[in-house]
Amino acid sequence: MQEKNNNELKIFVPKEFNFEENLKYLSRAPNECLFLIKDRRLYKALPIEEETLLIEISADQENVMNIRFIDDTAPSSEWKRAAVVRYVREWFDLDRDLLPFYEMAKTDVLLNGAVDSFYGLRLMGIPDLFEAICWGIIGQQINLTFAYTLKRRLVESFGRLVEYNGDDYWIFPTPNDIAALSVEDLVGLRMTVKKCEYLIDVARLMVEGKLTKMQLLNAENVKSAEKMLVKIRGIGPWTANYVLMRCLRFPSAFPIDDVGLHNAIKHLIGTENKPTKEEIVRLAANWTGWESYATFYLWRFLY
Template identity: 60%
Template sequence: MLRLPVPEEFSFAENVKYLSRSSNECLSRIGNQRLYKAVSLESGAIPVMEISAEGSKALKVRFLGGTAPIRKRDREEVARYVRDWFDLDTDLRPFYEMARRDALLQGTVDSFYGLRNIGIPDLFEALAWGIIGQQINLAFAYTLKRRLVEQFGRHVDCEGERYFVFPSARDIAGLTVQDLEGIRMTRNKSEYLLGTAQLIASGELTKEGLRASGEVKAAEKQLVGIRGIGPWTANYVLMRCLRMPDAFPVDDVGLQNAVKHVLGMDRKPAAKELLAWAEGWKPWLSYATFYLWRVLY
């Protein structure tokens, strides 16, 4: 078992609510305020985690069905994954101080206090989810993800349940468009997914390389140079995977709808209006976006 301290500005319940937003989620499940998820480690092991709150001070990670990692480095990798997934190492106090002075954000931080920008630590998974979600509704995006995961991801059977992990870039890089026909994704998206997988599997595209770019615009430019990745997908990945605080998907329909809802507008705000409001959110654009998205669920 692992015990991971959490900051005061963390609510396990709020994060579980966010993770339960779709009944079609295939990579984790929730029951009795416990979160269950398998995670693929560098060693090839796939431990199954049961994550629960230990009061307000810590998370407890229990391993199910004899899947507990034995090696210290594997346990440390699990701990890093959970801390990254819940963004536990970010100090949210400055964000909350800013948000409580902002007309658009003040209600969100009171409603969702302790919510973290739930991450997607694996770069290929983050990019794949961004590609899958392009120009379709969220419900269908979850269906496509499930088909991809169940057909090409690995799994472990544990205590009567099957737990999947997202296919790795290497798992996908050697496939063809024809191999992906069964999941009913468009040909273009299949090509984008395969091309991205090949870049990551070859080592040409890495989290370290994106971080080394130094700032969000340079990282965005690197990503949008890849076929099938536009500014929305790039900023989504920089938010959820790279944790760049000033990543901002200004063209996101969900963000536009959230602002429209909060302000009672009869239309979606224009990009220039969002950019004007966002001036006051710096350097917390990612968290401002994430909290506004939460208004819609």
């Protein structure tokens, strides 16, 4: 449900939502380039077809999130206003009922402390499929800090910049922006040749209509969607499940081989050894249908 005036939209959010917890998560990477956080407000440039909107997101009232359009960038039509609301709801996963997850987590040895510490945190998404896949590929086998550096280089080299009041608002490159490039064009990013090839290949698949978000969402189940993704060169099970979590919102997506998940488990159970896959399967026995949220909450202990 939402209320509106010309320059603002109000979204009513679930009780199990804490804007501050989500801002803390979004604030964890100082090198983030796709949004700004200032004075407990979140700012982002959002392209909707030919228009580029600057939005400010805040939550000064309980159970209400406010979207304000900056500098007369209010959408020209009702359907574009609705598209902004859909984007923000998807970004914050606001349509997910977290009560069953919290009920399960209360009795889980790994999750009970996580839900107490991060209550109201949502699995912050990446609604754009191309951005989500690129982020998954960029992050393969490197630390998070370097991944953000590579993403910034990609965005600042091939994305679009909107400047307002001395601040830079970057928009992620589109598949069309990347599909026409060669590996040599990406050399300056200091990314591996293989990753450059993978990004270009994915962009071309999307430009040709051979890979779409709707195709994946229409998959029979999460395993079918994973199989569709891992057929693509450069996408293995970890990247596929990351995309299934962050973009496609399959709650049972489970990047079981994720190093961050392993380190969080080591931290919580107080062991020096990496858990085996069998141990993780045993520890995750109660997470059925909530593997993505369980993973995300455990990640929060580390970053």
